[in-house]
Amino acid sequence: MAFQLLVNILIAIIWQFLQNSFTLSSFITGFLMGIIILVILRRALTFNLYLVKVWAAIKLLLIFLTELIKANIDVIKIVLSPKMTHQPGIIALETELKTDVEVTLLASLISLTPGTVSMDFSKDNRTIYIHTLDCENKEKVLAGIHNNFERAIMEVTE
């Protein structure tokens, strides 16, 4: 991934020399040219195109933003309801993610989404303890995190 980015920046700089103009806009044009060249040559490359990962990261960001807005609507509903009938609780989430960076990312995403805040980690860093505002349906909360975030994070980091 880092290597391909370097190749892309190199193409952009060569483009600047060819145009003999060293401005931001000529760099961006050159960068776009580099992307096009890499896309055309992708069959000849021995590695995967890094843009796939960039696209996965953008998808993760979009999932995150929609979840953030849903989270806020949920919290606002609970806060402004006249009778507080929600049933909070702490649940354990066993994650399939491998590296520490991924687990950290997952924990922060959990903290910013519907009714859940991460609280603590187990000793082997593979279980996240989550405080939920409404945990009547524990399986639903866990399945939501597994399907949305874990999958999206895996696509970015694998």
Added chain:
Amino acid sequence: MSVIEVITSIFVITGALLIFVSSIGVLRLRDVYSRMHSAGKTSTLGVMFLMLGVLIYFIPEGFNAKILLAILFVFMTAPLSALMVNRSAYRSDVPLEKNSIRDELKEDIENEKV
């Protein structure tokens, strides 16, 4: 009023309302852990809306990437501080509110997994 002013006011008013609701939540919810939900999340989105409003208002004078950095840093630090407050509260035996129906962390602390 120009178009930019209208869009800016929508963003700023939404942000201010979100922060207001977040402070009501801090007052109304009944234990530390639930309060961190309100303090951590709703105010993050509120700050995001305020910053986007500022960004749009100053667009005629040039795009200011520093404001996007401010949003990024709030997003990086807010979950972390919520986690640390919750963790230290739990470790110093602050009780859960009486409605709580589940506590899997307690079992694991007793089994010395945490």
